[in-house]
Amino acid sequence: MTPATPQSRFFRSMTAIVTILVMSVVTTGCFNTYSLTRDEFAKLQQPDEVPRVVTSESGQSLQVNRETGLFVRSLGGRRYPVTAFNFKLTQSQLVASDRDTLLMTSELESYEADLLSTGKTATLIAGGLGAVVGLILVTVATAGEKSFNDD
Numbered sequence: 001m002t003p004a005t006p007q008s009r010f011f012r013s014m015t016a017i018v019t020i021l022v023m024s025v026v027t028t029g030c031f032n033t034y035s036l037t038r039d040e041f042a043k044l045q046q047p048d049e050v051p052r053v054v055t056s057e058s059g060q061s062l063q064v065n066r067e068t069g070l071f072v073r074s075l076g077g078r079r080y081p082v083t084a085f086n087f088k089l090t091q092s093q094l095v096a097s098d099r100d101t102l103l104m105t106s107e108l109e110s111y112e113a114d115l116l117s118t119g120k121t122a123t124l125i126a127g128g129l130g131a132v133v134g135l136i137l138v139t140v141a142t143a144g145e146k147s148f149n150d151d
Contacts, residue, residue: 014138018131031069031114034062038089041111044070047085054113062113069114074107 034056043054044064051065064070070082072094080101087096094103 011135011138011142014135018135030117032117034058034060034113034115036062036111036113038105038111041070041072042089044084045087045089050085052085056113062115064113071112071114072103072108073110073112074103075109077109079112 035058036054037057040054040056044052047066051063053061053063056062064084066084068084070084070087071079072082073079080096080103081099082094082096082101083098086098087094089095089105092105094101094105094108096102
């Protein structure tokens with residue numbers, strides 16, 4: 001077994017750091033999460049008007065279509081997915097039959113919508129390309145000269 005050279009340790013360290021960064025960005029995704037009031041969330045029950053514009057708690061106008069990720073968060077912090085325009089929200093419960101979800105509204109803490117973020121998506125793509133190019137450059141710079149001749 002050959003001892004690790006400083007270059008190989010550096011390369012492994014860089015690979016680990018890049019992997020952690022990529023995984024952290026991917027797990028947070030390319031979405032912005034907006035909190036909605038119960039009344040605004042209730043407007044997304046029926047497909048009367050698709051896409052539908054609702055207002056977030058911070059006052060931003062959000063265009064919600066059938067593919068928009070909707071979620072409710074319970075008092076315990078668990079996040080439940082809800083299909084836009086395919087649920088029923090009454091005074092006492094939330095029913096999302098396509099997801100086999102029945103929750104008491106008294107146990108819900110917040111209502112959320114996830115919308116695609118162009119900035120985060122562009123950053124993710126640029127960061128991924130930069131990491132690949134960086135790893136290639138580090139590999140080329142630290143590779144040294146190799147020879148297959150024993151002469």
